[in-house]
Amino acid sequence: MELLKNKIIEEGLVLSDQVLKVDSFLNHQVDPRLMREIGRTFASLFSESGITKIVTIESSGIAPAVMTGLDLDVPVIFARKRKSLTLQDDLYTEKVYSFTKKEESEVSVSRKLLSQGDRVLLIDDFLANGEAALAMARIVEQAGATVAGIGIVIEKAFQNGSGKLREHGYRVESLARIASLESGSVVFAD
Amino acid sequence: MELLKNKIIEEGLVLSDQVLKVDSFLNHQVDPRLMREIGRTFASLFSESGITKIVTIESSGIAPAVMTGLDLDVPVIFARKRKSLTLQDDLYTEKVYSFTKKEESEVSVSRKLLSQGDRVLLIDDFLANGEAALAMARIVEQAGATVAGIGIVIEKAFQNGSGKLREHGYRVESLARIASLESGSVVFAD
Numbered sequence: 001m002e003l004l005k006n007k008i009i010e011e012g013l014v015l016s017d018q019v020l021k022v023d024s025f026l027n028h029q030v031d032p033r034l035m036r037e038i039g040r041t042f043a044s045l046f047s048e049s050g051i052t053k054i055v056t057i058e059s060s061g062i063a064p065a066v067m068t069g070l071d072l073d074v075p076v077i078f079a080r081k082r083k084s085l086t087l088q089d090d091l092y093t094e095k096v097y098s099f100t101k102k103e104e105s106e107v108s109v110s111r112k113l114l115s116q117g118d119r120v121l122l123i124d125d126f127l128a129n130g131e132a133a134l135a136m137a138r139i140v141e142q143a144g145a146t147v148a149g150i151g152i153v154i155e156k157a158f159q160n161g162s163g164k165l166r167e168h169g170y171r172v173e174s175l176a177r178i179a180s181l182e183s184g185s186v187v188f189a190d
Numbered sequence: 191m192e193l194l195k196n197k198i199i200e201e202g203l204v205l206s207d208q209v210l211k212v213d214s215f216l217n218h219q220v221d222p223r224l225m226r227e228i229g230r231t232f233a234s235l236f237s238e239s240g241i242t243k244i245v246t247i248e249s250s251g252i253a254p255a256v257m258t259g260l261d262l263d264v265p266v267i268f269a270r271k272r273k274s275l276t277l278q279d280d281l282y283t284e285k286v287y288s289f290t291k292k293e294e295s296e297v298s299v300s301r302k303l304l305s306q307g308d309r310v311l312l313i314d315d316f317l318a319n320g321e322a323a324l325a326m327a328r329i330v331e332q333a334g335a336t337v338a339g340i341g342i343v344i345e346k347a348f349q350n351g352s353g354k355l356r357e358h359g360y361r362v363e364s365l366a367r368i369a370s371l372e373s374g375s376v377v378f379a380d
């Protein structure tokens with residue numbers, strides 16, 4: 001997706017060989033027009049997949065997921081990272097390790113929001129080691145629903161996430177694939 | 191906003207005199223079409239306010255805020271509730287007490303995202319005691335920017351939030367105002 005790649009080149013900050021900071025348009029400040037285009041692109045890629053629901057993880061996945069849901073006309077669930085007082089029982093819960101934050105957290109989805117017949121599109125802002133996407137997929141499968149596809153905004157293709165996801169048989173579509181962040185510069189994979 | 195009020199009546203769960211659970215369309219699962227209408231309504235209410243930026247707090251504020259940003263064509267910042275490895279320095283930080291979670295947390299916004307000339311629209315999913323909105327307002331004012339308005343999806347009008355915000359001189363627009371949750375039923379204020 002050229003618009004996204006240009007934005008990464010213009011505004012992305014390479015903090016290390018592993019970390020790309022895109023706080024100005026995705027992870028802290030959001031560019032709503034770019035999110036709209038991202039949503040349209042995911043909706044087009046998965047238009048034939050019979051999607052009935054989208055699942056993402058708070059917080060950075062929400063904007064692209066909601067825009068995709070708008071175009072596919074399906075509800076969007078954001079998995080919660082912590083339990084709150086009004087979200088306590090009847091949850092599907094999975095552990096997810098964040099390499100960025102160097103900590104394990106739990107993500108959970110209310111059982112009543114997923115059904116056996118659902119065909120679920122998983123959306124996330126970043127794909128690195130695939131931990132977050134695999135946790136979402138396990139939640140969907142706990143519910144007896146089907147992972148019908150995985151849409152990633154930015155994939156760090158030099159890590160092994162997409163390989164792991166494809167080993168599970170999932171279709172993965174990434175809008176920008178980064179081959180390397182070495183020497184402080186972004187090299188795309190294609 | 192009639193569409194929102196109908197959704198609250200149909201799908202809202204009154205958990206106590208104080209707590210309304212709207213997990214099926216706002217706080218855990220999101221209805222993208224409803225969010226689009228909410229965004230259009232806020233954009234229309236504040237179309238003459240010269241808004242240059244929207245600020246919300248992760249996570250439930252993001253969907254309505256991004257839809258509003260789409261229509262006003264301005265960037266949307268979501269204040270982060272915790273510091274992460276890629277979000278560590280040069281932050282405006284304020285404390286906010288959550289009566290739902292019964293705990294104090296910190297919200298922060300990167301200094302580089304707010305400028306003196308900014309006219310900021312604050313968006314949040316719920317207004318109860320006004321703690322979250324006041325924390326966002328203090329962050330905006332730390333940056334020397336102006337709070338040009340506050341847009342609330344659901345106001346618990348039986349609590350004192352909007353009064354506190356108006357005492358500070360802020361214009362507050364709530365799309366649904368709840369007068370009471372007593373006896374397990376929702377009574378709107380207007």
